[in-house]
Amino acid sequence: MNIRFLHIIFLLCLSQSFAQTVISGKIISEKNIPLEGASVYFNNTTIGTITNKKGLFRFKIKDGNYILVVSYLGFKTHQLSIDTSKKQKEITIKLQEDNNVLDEILIKKTVYDDDWKYNLNRFKQTLLGRSKLSQECKILNEKDLHFEFNYKTNTLTAIAKKPLKIKHSGLGYLITYDLVDYTLQKNQLFFSGYARYENLRKSVKKKWKRNRQEAFNGSQMHFFRDLINNKYKENGFVVNQFKRVLNPERPSEEKIKSARELIKLNRRNINFSKTISNPTTHLDSALVTVKKARLPKYKDYLYKQNVPYEEIISFENNIPVLVFENHLMVIYTKEIEEENYLIGMFGKRKKASGVQTSNIVLQQGKAFLDRTGITVNPNALFNEGYWGFESFGNMLPLDYIKD
Template identity: 65%
Template sequence: MKKGLILLLLLVSSISFSQIVIKGSVVSERNEPLEGASVYFNNTTKGTITNAEGKFELKIKEGYYTLVISFLGYATKQLLITPQSKNKNLHITLKEDSSVLNEVVIRKTIYDDNWKYNLTRFKQTFLGRTKLAQTCKIVNEKDLHFEYSTKTNTLTAFARKPLTIKHQGLGYIITYDLVDFTLKEDRLFFSGFARYKNLRKNIRRKWKQNRLEAYNGSQMHFLRSLTSKKLKEDGFVVNQFKRVPNSDRPSEEKIKFAREFFKLYSRSVNLSKKITHPKTTLDSVIVTLQKAKLPKYRDYLYQKNVPYEDIITYDNKTPYLSFKDYLMVIYTQEPEEENYVIGMFGKRRKANGVQTSNIVLLEGKAQIDIQGVLMNPEAVFNEGYWGFEAFANMLPLDYQPTKN
């Protein structure tokens, strides 16, 4: 009995030691307590509201988080929480929100076919096209507003109120405060603050299974496997490749000239005509336009099974994703979804039976948090399968896979 009591005390001590306890109060600029202010750790299920005295208390596993504090009529505030922040008492002052977020645009928004088209593009890129994306519903769609620039082919979206997303597939109700959404050609960047809540107190078995499937092979899974050095046993293969300009594709100047010349040519032209040796300017234009369809770059694989030291580096025990050129991450335990194989425009590609993603470093290196996420998600760009898996397949930072 004594041994069991000692073991229990050690366990309790270990659990409390691994947690951060954040206490504090939220007040206005007049130092008045704000009752009902929302306080939560971004992208987690950990959150609360302030009491009549404006006070709150939260506990979470040690790590790096963004604490988000919001209250209607006040500007949202964010605070970085680190392992050194534990047991601190925070005094947070919110300022009244004097901004009029595109008030004129919002008043003029017409929910016509153009708005519906932009909404469809928003949902396809933000939520994604996976099976789980089909189980998501944005409850307050009409709080979304769009602007499109034909000059830059850029779609931007903003929302006056946080989006409420009912995720029937994963069993969450997600409040998402959209900060930025920019879709430029085929590149998407979005950011915001998310708070996850379980749809029900008792989590259904199907939700547990879906959450595990969403986790398996994800970037979070990969980064956790990388930092724990379990890539192979977790089903990951990492290769390295270079990306160089495709010498078979004409230059942009030649392509531009060919398109302008073709516009001026009055009579019908067969662009599928096979021309081995161009004899006229028109022949050269046809060849150029045919080759313009070739990819701009070619990828050359030069290392398989990249060692850990070529992927991850440490600075004062802080892990960083750091590598040369590009990484190809293959998850061998699950095949691609059918929608990925078909593609955005219905052009079916060859199914590989594995999930392949490419990682492009945009800032030289990217810090990895102990939860298995990047401190700055904009430091990398994901191609392939991770690019296909959008917001609907994301899990809260405090998610831990169930063990069989």
Template identity: 50%
Template sequence: MKNRFLFVCLFVTSICLAQITIKGKVYQVNEPLEGVAVYLNNTMLGATTNTDGEFSIPVKEGQYDLIISYLGFKKINYALNTTEYNKPLIFNLEETYDLLDEITIKKVIYDEDWQYNLTAFKQDFIGITELSEKCILLNPHVLYFDFNTNKNILTAYAKKPLQLKHKGLGYLITYELESFVRNKNTVTYLGYSRYQELKGGKRKQKKWKKNRLKAFNGSVIHFYKAVLNNSFTEDGFIVNQFKRVLNPERPTDTVIKKAKELVRLSSTKINFYTDIKRPKSALDSAMVVLKKIQLPKFIDYLYKSKLSKDDIITFKNEAFYLSFKDNLSIVYTKEKEELRYITRNAFSKKREPLPQTSSLIPLEKNIFLDRNGILINPLATFYEGYWSYEKFGNSLPLDYITDSNF
């Protein structure tokens, strides 16, 4: 069965050409609040309120998630459309009593179990790529973990924003974790991030510039932007279309469940290595069924190769939409897989690196894609393959611009 990963980072940002300045004030019961973080989600654009509770952020025209965050108060996620902005914004924060913080987090024991869960969290959130190794979680002790052994579900909570220092990309990142759940082979995380440039000399700046371009090339954002520009073939992407169907050779989940129950209730000594060619009993039939569990649940059928822009997106009502049937297999030919990707699973066999291949699985129809290659609803898709391997440690702010002016 293929491992499936769903990585979600909430963001809504659209960047155009003209620039304006967004101004506003933040209050608490009519008293100005100093030190409130006000920023555009997943970008380097933000400010901190002054003694009068005022903030000012120069931005390019577009649509944004404006985040107003202050410890001990309810976070505000304000949908900002600069075309509708005509006067200073006013926000009133409400205090919050975090039951999790007061009761649960205080009971955290930083023992071997906590350390084990932390390692799993960092692998599933930051990643195991070469670049992610340079992304350091500075304050891991703000994390609390809950592991359900029966359902194999790991949940993570944070009582304060995560602070990450990415020495490979040159960013200090504040990440406000809203939720993190690893359920068997699926990982979902939601949150808000703010990027700040690290200081460094010419040598570091050159290294960061190179690494950022490497992180961008072949990424999800690179692909979407290249599709909009109709340059994805030139940029090294080959897009194929496939259909996913149930594997007729693999028993259904219901049949497998019944077989397991029959074996469990059997008083007969069972040799699981016996080769049963012709079942002579219900128990033999159950054993045959259980030997087929390892077969993939689904089979992918490729039925169209080298798609064009019109096969992937449509333009209607002054907006772009992902509007293809079934699923996309996307091959990025200008970079090979990392060795860590090839050997990421315990039973993986070493082989020669191939071009990076990812699958794009839509969860909705007609998914809105803004003019800058950003999904307005990132929950509408999930990714398999190489894009699922590249996690937060390979992420860039949405206002990152390459030398080629993507």
């Protein structure tokens, strides 16, 4: 199973400036009551705090554009775009009560049966990933997860009754993740949310520093940062271009459907162990068609190696934009694949290549990039291959700086 996924919503833009500014404010309810203990943080960073008894918070942060996230139990999560390079007055944020939150889930009580355990395992494998580092991620409040599975569409959805607490012993973070959406449909994963990272200890262990650097190397964050600065080639990335077309050897969906209906009508009279080299009847042809349905729906054709920089990225009003024809294959040459990646989701082993290969598939013709190493619009592209394998368990906060 080749999981393809959309990135978590990381709508934060950090400035490269060394100038700092103070951001302060107050969190209140609709009745103007100060909210003590509200969580205030910049999305997907280690920068965050809790409001005091008067509902006040205060940050000192580098100049730049940020998304400030405020969450408080029983209230709707609030997001606010902030440009800290401009003079800021004290920010007052009024949170709205969320009386209807999770009504459907509260009405339908979660049953922690074998189905729930099975869905939890799928959730962890797809969201956290199957990499070596992801094995050191532990969701501390698993029972706050509720799952629904639609058999008709083969779709698994997950809702978290409370923000997930994820302890990452490999990277040294406690991650508070406010899950907004999780949808797994067949082999496509869509997930989004707001993440706050906290160091597990004040002093960062050598192991954590080493693992953080390992997680960064070859990651999409690494590639995008190097791409923006036109340093991706010297740092071990090779970019090729490929087309994706329908597999001519695989029958059309209409033919497959007709073949299955014919087989269903004649099931009692079929010898399924029979080898058919030259079909002589309509039923023989149907059996051959159904066997060919197992072939991949698409084929990829590599047609350009070492794609020039100017054919990958452009700039609109100084904002970097991914824009290219067809699809990109990004190869990181300085690390090999992990064993779990080679084994695959269902134990079907891939042949080792000695490099890490990921695909970028644009969904909207272009994708605006943030200089921290993410896409501004998470729906703008799909990741396939190695980046999909690494998933959440290998992600770093956007204020991570490589040593």
